[in-house]
Amino acid sequence: MFGLGKNKSKVVEDESIRDKSKFVVVGFTVMVFSFLLLIISEIYTSLQLSKQNRLIASTGDIQEKSDNIVLEMAKVGRDVNKSEYEYIKEIMMFMSPTEFQNFKNSISGMANEFNVQINSLNESKADQLGKTYSINYIEYQFLSTYENLTFLKNKISETDFKINIIEEEVTRENPTSDKVLAEGKIGVYVFPGKEKLLKDKAKIIEKFKAEEEKLAEKNKNKPENN
Known part of the structure; x- marks a missing residue:
């Protein structure tokens, strides 16, 4: 099949x-x-x-705020410099170690000018004012008339520096003498870092000193109110 x-x-x-x-x-x-x-x-x-639209819309506010910040920073910077200058002016009334030695040596010349006899003139131990400053001392013994001695001390005080005549004792040379014997100590403020500070801050000193002189001249020429 x-x-x-x-x-x-x-x-x-x-x-x-x-x-x-x-x-x-x-x-x-x-x-x-x-x-x-x-x-x-x-x-x-x-x-x-x-x-972007929000940024563009707020650009004016941002610019204004930025300008204000810059102005505030400039103001703060000037205030800091001004404060620093005021501090420097105080420091300028301190003597450097070199200025202290020059001052001590100058006393002999001033004494001769006023017929004051120097019996002794020596440095003594200084007192530290913190870690930075000190008060240096010059011990003296002068012999002169009271009037001439006064002239000498006035001359010494004319210095632009911070000084003090301390612990002075004045006695008559003898009962019949017209001369007095003055024994005392001159204290002088000294800052060892003064010269470096003035050198480092010369631009600030020059700037603010010029402003002070300009202001003084302006006030000098200002008419007085009757």
Whole structure:
């Protein structure tokens, strides 16, 4: 018996259709992503424009605040320099170690000017004022008339530096003499770092000194109120 053979149908898949469907899917996907990208881009652009508008609107306030800050900083800087200059002016009334020695040596010349005899003139132990300053002492014994001694002490006091005549004792040379014997101590304020300070702060000193001289000249020429 012969059986009937089964007809085998061979289905051939069209590759071109598959390829076209791929392009359709890819194209649709690209379109969706492009659309989303466009929306995101628009949102970002809007946010940036809004931010820029806020910045532009507040630029005036920021500039004003910045100017005020700069002015305040300049004012503070000037106040600091002014305070520093006032401190330097005080320091200028202290002697440096070199100025102290020159001052001590100058006493002999002043004494000769007023016919005052120097029996002794010696440095004694200084007193420290903290770690920076000191009071240096010159012990003396002068012999002269009371009047000439007064002239000498007045001359010494004319110095621009901080000095004091302390612990002075005046006695008559002898009961019949017109001369007196003066023994005492001259205290002088000394700052060892003075020369370096004045050198480092030369510009500040020059600036404020010029302003003081200008103000003094202005006040000098100002008419007096009757």
